Amino acid sequence: MSGGMENRPKLLPHGDRAVDIVFENRISPAINRRVIALDAAIRSGAPEGIINCIPAYRTLTVEYDPMRITYGQVCLFLRGIAMTADLPQQGRLLRIPVLYGGAYGPDLETVAAHAGLSVQETIQRHAEPEYHVYMIGFLPGFPYLGGLDPKLACPRKATPRLRVEGGSVGIAGLQTGIYPEASPGGWNLIGRTPIRLFDADTLSLLSAGDRVKFVPIDAETYRAICETGVWNA
């Protein structure tokens, strides 16, 4: 399906070695899917000199080598492909195990209290939706997830923690996400996953366009996954 005139993306020079394909300025799975469709189309058949793409919420940054292709040729190619790129198949569904609460989710009760829910209801509501991975960024493997139950929205902590452990699952405002590695952070931590989101061998578990579902697990399962490394996502 091609986009009509009214929602045709704009092309903007992003410096002298990239062009941004820019869609409507809002967070929407439908818009993001068009970004991902274009990304896939470009990667499956781009002219020599187009090097790399970075998909984001509503933009695709397309990097080129100006010594191998001209700016005009890049724009011509991108305009053509933007008209014809098909919407992608539904993304992969990955199930991420999470041990909620306790030492691994020190802010679970805060989030529950803020929502006026019990801890159990909070877990249930967080594990209920199928989240859409809009993009990966900020840290290697960090997914920007959409689809959080608005009832669970909770402001960032006033004082960020100096260290949030890798695997921590958090909520900040209307966003939920997973820290792939230890880093300072201000998100409310509600649990932790034992699986790795990024390492040098397998690289990123998740890609833009994937779907994610959180699966509550108990401490024993958490330990077993840590020890065996086995989890059928």
Add this chain to the structure above:
Amino acid sequence: MTEIVKKGFLTIPVSAKRHLLERFGVPCGGPADRILYTLANRLVGNPDDACALEATMVLPEIRFHEDGAIAVAGGLDRLLLRRGSETVAVPVNATVPVRAKDVLLSVPIVRGMRAYLAILGGIRCDALRAKGVSDGQMLLTDGGRPSVLRSANALPIRIPNDEVELRVIAGVQQELFSKEGEAVFYGSAYTYTPDSSRMGIRLSGPAVAYSGGCDGNILSEGMLPGDVQIPPSGQPILMLTDCPATGGYAKIAHVIAADLPLAAQLRPGARIRFRQTDVAWAHVALRRLLLQLDACVTDRT
């Protein structure tokens, strides 16, 4: 094998090979100044993208464990090589044959911020997330004999002193800045602050204002070295090679590829002005710079 005896201030193995993992949030990485990095590799006869050392402010002290050759490209007048009980001066920006047990001594970089040390055959390294080397670290190298000795008659870039003008393309979020904000950005000199790194150069100077209704935050999107972000403080940040792959502040401008090596050679305290150009002129400037790089290397007989 090549031994880092003293790491100096900050010495990092870098390669211009691309991992293309920005889509997974991995910074681009690689040499901050791609021109002098490439020059060092060419002087020693390596492929343009071989892994070399990027030294900051001062060269590391290095002991060679096999016969080989090196080249250092950067703003130094000479290198010091200790061979047995003697210390000899050897040329910078040229092929330098070395013998096993030779020690390259640590000397300060006198002009610019970064120099590149290429070793014949390249260093075997994992360029995915390069870390600085530490004292005593062994680098995997092969040694060998240089097939030809080369030197650079002049550096392809003029290493800036304390004031430079960087050419930029108008930013993808230019419309989020007020007319006054834009005038301030292009009309002021900004100072390079010490709170800078390979991620980015934090500048200080007159604050750049957004247009009404904009708080500087945008939906996160792809970010590239050369981007100039304006966070809510109004103080510009010029992103360098280790910048995050995505960012959420409005970008007022993008430094062109031909001028990024100059930015990478500035030191804290330097003053930066920005001047707008367009994509076509930026590409002319890049082609010219690459021709200068080709032309500056000559074979010595």
